[in-house]
Amino acid sequence: MDFDWSVIAKNKAVLWDGMKLSLQLFGIALAGGIVFGTLLAMARLSRFKVLSIPATGFVNLIRSIPFIMAIFWFYFLTPVLMQKLTGQQGEAVGPFTSAIVAFIMVESAYYSEIIRAGIQSIPRGQPWAAYALGMNYWQAMGTVVLPQAFRNMLPIMLTQAVILFQDTSLVYVVGLKDFLGAASKAGQLSGRIVELYIFVAFVYFVICFGASWGVKKLNERISIVR
Amino acid sequence: MDWKVFLEQAPSGGMTYLGWLASGTMWTLLVSIFAWVIAFSLGSVLGVVRTTPLKIPRAIATAYVEVFRNIPLLVQMFLWYFVMPELVPERLGNWLKQDLPNLVDLPFAQFSMWEFTAAVLCLGLYTASRVAEQVRAGIMSLPRGQTNAGLAMGYTLPQVYRYVLLPMAYRLIIPPMTSEFLTIFKNSSTALTIGVIELTAQSRQISEYTFKTFEAFTAATLIYIVITLTVIYSMRWLEGRLAVPGYISQAGGGH
Numbered sequence: 001m002d003f004d005w006s007v008i009a010k011n012k013a014v015l016w017d018g019m020k021l022s023l024q025l026f027g028i029a030l031a032g033g034i035v036f037g038t039l040l041a042m043a044r045l046s047r048f049k050v051l052s053i054p055a056t057g058f059v060n061l062i063r064s065i066p067f068i069m070a071i072f073w074f075y076f077l078t079p080v081l082m083q084k085l086t087g088q089q090g091e092a093v094g095p096f097t098s099a100i101v102a103f104i105m106v107e108s109a110y111y112s113e114i115i116r117a118g119i120q121s122i123p124r125g126q127p128w129a130a131y132a133l134g135m136n137y138w139q140a141m142g143t144v145v146l147p148q149a150f151r152n153m154l155p156i157m158l159t160q161a162v163i164l165f166q167d168t169s170l171v172y173v174v175g176l177k178d179f180l181g182a183a184s185k186a187g188q189l190s191g192r193i194v195e196l197y198i199f200v201a202f203v204y205f206v207i208c209f210g211a212s213w214g215v216k217k218l219n220e221r222i223s224i225v226r
Numbered sequence: 227m228d229w230k231v232f233l234e235q236a237p238s239g240g241m242t243y244l245g246w247l248a249s250g251t252m253w254t255l256l257v258s259i260f261a262w263v264i265a266f267s268l269g270s271v272l273g274v275v276r277t278t279p280l281k282i283p284r285a286i287a288t289a290y291v292e293v294f295r296n297i298p299l300l301v302q303m304f305l306w307y308f309v310m311p312e313l314v315p316e317r318l319g320n321w322l323k324q325d326l327p328n329l330v331d332l333p334f335a336q337f338s339m340w341e342f343t344a345a346v347l348c349l350g351l352y353t354a355s356r357v358a359e360q361v362r363a364g365i366m367s368l369p370r371g372q373t374n375a376g377l378a379m380g381y382t383l384p385q386v387y388r389y390v391l392l393p394m395a396y397r398l399i400i401p402p403m404t405s406e407f408l409t410i411f412k413n414s415s416t417a418l419t420i421g422v423i424e425l426t427a428q429s430r431q432i433s434e435y436t437f438k439t440f441e442a443f444t445a446a447t448l449i450y451i452v453i454t455l456t457v458i459y460s461m462r463w464l465e466g467r468l469a470v471p472g473y474i475s476q477a478g479g480g481h
Binding site: 061064065066067068069072073076162166167169170172173180184193194197198200201204205208209212 | 292293295296297298299300301302304305308309312313408412413414415416418419426429430433439440443446447450451454455
């Protein structure tokens, strides 16, 4: 077949808007996933069963169903729950909000496993020493355990971030126009789906390969320091 | 909540909605198992090659892993389904799009052989890159002395792999391989984007027809959990059976 690569230049604006949505989703899901993931990991390691049992159940549940299934779940549940919370009827929750909730929830489950391993890599004696100095739980966690844990976890967390960036393409299933969704739409309109999908694959590859390479280099530097 | 909805007659396929769920489960498992065969065999070859001293094959295997790992699975799905038939010679492309779909009449399916093939190929080749990394890590985790001892005994390098390294490495990587299979099992839901009506798609379809979204999603979620747990426990049992005494301390404990 003969290619017509000019279709990419013609759809520059649409593709860029799609990429912006992908990056937005990535940024919010990453931040939310790490914050909630940390709280979930702390709940899982808590000695209070009311915290550890639901947290463990949630993490295992999310990790045993497909990402797309989880997106469908939160896409369905978010408007229902929002209505219950705000008490307002017919309050429309946009697809973007639902997608963000879904991504934060799923990523927090994945991140909590990484963070839990990070917290457990810190010797028990450290929080005990912190308590002995008169710190409370939040002070010991916030100033002694977590800073060290995050440093140990950094390479794995960054690798997971690259995976998360790839996973944002899954919002395609609820019809959001992320980078892939925008290319798909432009491809259908112009009849040049082949060029657009090859372009999308190439862009994702360059970004993710570059990022993975950067993570590897960082990893090597950190391991020399230790 | 109305769980009796699953006993109602579904609008197509001549079965109840429960039948739709069963058909979805079957296609999820078929896609996963066929893709796993590709992933496991190709991944093993690539992983082994990456540990050998052969320069060019090693570079090819490394390039393969990097390419397949750094493109989102969904994009790869579209590349196989939409793009590949346009890039191959026209006759093969037409065969893929026109003749392959009618080659076999798939049972209980609302899609054709071509969707199924593309999904299996995509998932298999994608997961091969992940399996390759696990196989490589398993071989690299063995002490170098094992290779040297094998060579000193007069084994050739292929024999060292066949009789010394691989029997150990494959036992060690049973836990990560189990999670790779579960990854393929979960990732098989991306096949719904190219029209394969597997479990996730089927549950969404049931919710669209009956408006019983909660029930439909719960049923699919439970099926995913039951299969996941079955796989985990059978692999733990297998790992215990195959453990090398004194080397792998306990099931699930690694080394």
